[in-house]
Amino acid sequence: MIKKVRNTTIKEIAREAGVSIATVSMILNKKDVKISEATKNKVLTIANELNYIPNTMARSLVTRRTKTIGLIMPDITNPFFPEIARGAEDRASKEGYSIIYCNTDDSIAREEKYIETLTEKMVDGIVLAHSSDREGDNAGLVSCRVPIVLIDRDYDIPNVAGKVLVNNKSGSVKAVEFLFEKGYKNIVYIAGPMNTRTAKERLEGYKKAIIHKGIEFNERLIKIGDYKSKWGETATREFLDEGVLFDAIYCGNDLIAIGAIKTLKAAGLRVPQDVGVIGFDDIYMASMVDPELTTIKQPNYEMGYRATELLISAIEQKEKQKPEKILLETKLIVRKST
């Protein structure tokens, strides 16, 4: 192996300065409760001259902390995650923490393997970001011995130190109200699968908004399926075939919206002139794929940032506190051409 040049050690500094290693250690760690200015300066100068860099391994071995955090997510290549990752890294580096990042492709096996690896590497905590709801099957997490902060998920495991969630309900309200403001009168909703928390909350928001507008809720106005563009196509087709009166579609997520637009255009309808479409900017970050599309954007950067913040505070807390839950608001990103 390529030999690594050996670093200066506190031992060398101690010898050079004519003091003990304990003294050097105290000074370098600013625990200089009772150290004379003279020796302090001497040691600091020498450390600087010798270009001293502390050996984190040695330190971690005794302190049992590494100032490293694990970030587990399905796939950094999915446009949903880079912002989360960036937010996490920004917050972490601010506090001197580093981030080890891991892609699981949503595989439980890989997740468990990573949790073990991260444990070996002695990370101080883990930020966990999933793409989809997934209940149960958290064996790996449950046995994990460091604090965990969940992003966009709301179930309980023993070591959750916090959760950072998105206010899906208020996001839905924003979307529907935007369509009303734009002058659309009859807004239908294509929802995702109701076994997911997000879909439930988004539906609630839709209902709330139309009822608030004085419109009676009617089952015919919504269609429940999955978060795929194919479903957006199908559902839109069904609305058209059933002769449901609508001039705008609110979509449970961006994939559904993409499908809906496709069907509308195929049917000779113009978007947004004939039919308004808006969706939750969810999986594929439609705002990036089509900067012209109006969407409800999730605060991904902030999620990563706040989650990491929560985690660090849990790590550094003297006492274990009850898990904190942060609810972040979405942002309406308006189609430029409207």
Place this chain on the structure above:
Amino acid sequence: MIKKVRNTTIKEIAREAGVSIATVSMILNKKDVKISEATKNKVLTIANELNYIPNTMARSLVTRRTKTIGLIMPDITNPFFPEIARGAEDRASKEGYSIIYCNTDDSIAREEKYIETLTEKMVDGIVLAHSSDREGDNAGLVSCRVPIVLIDRDYDIPNVAGKVLVNNKSGSVKAVEFLFEKGYKNIVYIAGPMNTRTAKERLEGYKKAIIHKGIEFNERLIKIGDYKSKWGETATREFLDEGVLFDAIYCGNDLIAIGAIKTLKAAGLRVPQDVGVIGFDDIYMASMVDPELTTIKQPNYEMGYRATELLISAIEQKEKQKPEKILLETKLIVRKST
């Protein structure tokens, strides 16, 4: 601080098995040159029962290796990098390495800070991915004591263990030949800044391709500017105003292409019916922003993957070898609607 549950140690295993810690260590590290099957099994069983997880800190302290790699890039949020990061992580985890990732925003100061942090954390090597060419100013890198693999850059520093580059010239040839195949006859080129290696190589490729087609190269056919969409707009405007005869534009990168298309459309020209446009899928990953756009895509995933591979081999090599240089080919991604 929240107390971390203490792990099983080899000492405990040794006591339990009635052997010495050295024996346990050897067995667990598969350096079991001369260990009886009996004790080997006994130790392995006990280790398993006790749910033993090695303490990487302690190991690293003596081996001086952490099985961790640093990945330094400008910004994971820039669509150019997630694929690189994913490629790197895939290759790394295959070999049991973890990746610490760092965003520099192309700031030298941040880069140097990260190199110091990574050194403290004792990473075994660094993969460095810049967004743009940047000559000189490599103080931080030069003094770095672990092997470095450069992505998409070709300058020399003492500890480069390798470079993974893109074949820009052949990529240009591909782009121009594609336009010829599509029936376009007069292809002009809007280039980026000639102080960058990429721009130089791409221009060479353009020249080679049109000369190969039997067309005489003429300075009026190219315009040199920068890698921005504004420049794409301006240059296209100039071509039109000067009355240069063209039916296709090859753009030095995707931003330029976006600008070019904008100007063409404003001038009432249809793309690709009236004018063909193709660009190098460079900074903003046009293929993602507009899946319909034909582009020359850089092999980003592969860059990350191969760079990490090179790095690992450099790390594990007994002898230092001369830096390896890998040249990767681009891929033509054809507009779906053509």
Place this chain on the structure above:
DNA sequence: ATGAAAGCGCTAACAT
């Protein structure tokens, strides 16, 4: 105000 010494958990050379 400073030093001595124990030990974090492990590897590796050397004994036996």
Place this chain on the structure above:
DNA sequence: ATGTTAGCGCTTTCAT
């Protein structure tokens, strides 16, 4: 085939 031992570089009581 297995055990003994000396560190790796640092933090942290406990003395002085």
